[in-house]
Amino acid sequence: MLEILRSQHLVFYTLIFLVSATITWLCIPSILHVARARHLYDDIGHFRKEHDHGIPRLGGVAIFVSFNITALLFGILDKSLPVSYMLTACIILFAMGLKDDLSGVNSSTKFVIQAIVALILVVPADIRISSMYGIFGIYSLPYLPSVLMSVLLIMLIVNSFNLIDGINGLAASTGIIVNCTFAFLFFYIRQYELAAIGLAMAGAILGFLRFNLLPARIFMGDTGALLIGLVSSVMALKFIALSMSGGGAPDLMFYSPALTVAILAGPVFDTLRVFTIRLSKGKSPFDADRNHIHHRILRLGFNHVQATLCLSVMSLLSIGSVFLFSKLGNSWLIGLVFFISLVANCMITIMLRAKKRKDAALAISN
Numbered sequence: 001m002l003e004i005l006r007s008q009h010l011v012f013y014t015l016i017f018l019v020s021a022t023i024t025w026l027c028i029p030s031i032l033h034v035a036r037a038r039h040l041y042d043d044i045g046h047f048r049k050e051h052d053h054g055i056p057r058l059g060g061v062a063i064f065v066s067f068n069i070t071a072l073l074f075g076i077l078d079k080s081l082p083v084s085y086m087l088t089a090c091i092i093l094f095a096m097g098l099k100d101d102l103s104g105v106n107s108s109t110k111f112v113i114q115a116i117v118a119l120i121l122v123v124p125a126d127i128r129i130s131s132m133y134g135i136f137g138i139y140s141l142p143y144l145p146s147v148l149m150s151v152l153l154i155m156l157i158v159n160s161f162n163l164i165d166g167i168n169g170l171a172a173s174t175g176i177i178v179n180c181t182f183a184f185l186f187f188y189i190r191q192y193e194l195a196a197i198g199l200a201m202a203g204a205i206l207g208f209l210r211f212n213l214l215p216a217r218i219f220m221g222d223t224g225a226l227l228i229g230l231v232s233s234v235m236a237l238k239f240i241a242l243s244m245s246g247g248g249a250p251d252l253m254f255y256s257p258a259l260t261v262a263i264l265a266g267p268v269f270d271t272l273r274v275f276t277i278r279l280s281k282g283k284s285p286f287d288a289d290r291n292h293i294h295h296r297i298l299r300l301g302f303n304h305v306q307a308t309l310c311l312s313v314m315s316l317l318s319i320g321s322v323f324l325f326s327k328l329g330n331s332w333l334i335g336l337v338f339f340i341s342l343v344a345n346c347m348i349t350i351m352l353r354a355k356k357r358k359d360a361a362l363a364i365s366n
Contacts, residue, residue, distance in 0.1 A: 024207025027062035060224025066204035085125035097223035118154040160267035161229030258333030
């Protein structure tokens, strides 16, 4: 397996992952204590909540602390990413997420702050999409369209992770899959610092996941979901740019954009689907509802862990399908990923309708 992950780096990567996970794991009991003492609980009266008792929404604080300490401790942001811009973006988003978890932030303020954070990463840090790489026949992008597209992509990915954080373990499991996959891919193309960043985030999430399942004692809240989305978006844009340059892995040049779409397909497709449905009904795309794919799976009778496992398997299948059919090219592969997502959603719709008919028949017979 890539020469046992090129043995000289294996200990270093393992240490990063374990340190990050341990810091989160050690932080959360203290956060739980403070939350109980100050009664900092989730709003259990909201119609979208899936729990019936107060649970703190401050798990993202531990994820933020762990990720930043690990990144700074091991010096893994200096070479491949401008440390000042990366940390500035994380801190701004953390501050907004923390306020939202404690007292709420209106959607327009969220939108403006997310746009500012995205611009910091895209303009001074120059983390952006500079070409469409032949997707739909489009290649090089002028600077302004490149900046606009990159900002919108970052905001889409950030909000996608925030929106899937509706059941125990889903956003965390998705974040681990996404960042571990990018870490492996960065290792493959010899971008070792970026691989370490992905592992630092995955480790931080894993330490949190221990307290978010069976049963959930804490939620990550907007603080954690937004941070995971931000780091994932940076990983995505950097992977496309670096792999398409051909450095270290020319074979990835032919399908790295499609592979990136597959890695992020779960949260992004669900967000686009929900936004489309809301707009078709004349509603704001930011109006909350219970039409996300995880809500629909729960209505089939699955519990939180089962729904999370189903969606995690779907994400892995999307990633595997791109590797399996890599010779098709980016446009066809992106179409394949969205087709898989569409078929999965159609199957859920069919099962929901069948369940509704069955329940109605039982009600009549009784």
